[in-house]
Amino acid sequence: MVGDLELVVSELVTNxxxxxxxxxxFDLRRVDGVIRGEVCDGLPLAPRPKQSPDxxxxxxxxxxxxxxxxWGTQTLPTGKQVWFELKP
Numbered sequence: 001m002v003g004d005l006e007l008v009v010s011e012l013v014t015n016x017x018x019x020x021x022x023x024x025x026f027d028l029r030r031v032d033g034v035i036r037g038e039v040c041d042g043l044p045l046a047p048r049p050k051q052s053p054d055x056x057x058x059x060x061x062x063x064x065x066x067x068x069x070x071w072g073t074q075t076l077p078t079g080k081q082v083w084f085e086l087k088p
Contacts, residue, residue, distance in 0.1 A: 001035075004067040005086055009037060011060040012082050016041040021079065034069075035086040042079040 009028070016024055020041030027038045049065075050058025064071050064084060071084035 001086060001088060005035060008064050008067050008084050011063050012039040012084070015047060015060050019047065023078070033088055036083065038081050038083045040076065040079060040081045044075050044080050046073040046080060047082060
């Protein structure tokens with residue numbers, strides 16, 4: 001589970017920095033055994049999986065989808081939030 005957590009956090013934080021805008025925010029907590037992470041940035045556009053990942057990238061959301069129990073996005077007044085949950 002730790003490896004999946006590290007991978008999902010790395011992918012989402014990297015995506016926020018690469019494709020989003022400041023301000024950036026990251027939160028991680030554990031409630032009733034479920035780990036929930038939230039990555040926020042200042043761009044309100046929801047991330048979309050790249051149709052044909054290649055050597056330039058596009059694998060990130062597929063990795064998140066494979067590792068997380070569930071994930072999603074939410075538009076905020078200041079941009080967007082991409083959240084994920086990992087269940088044991």
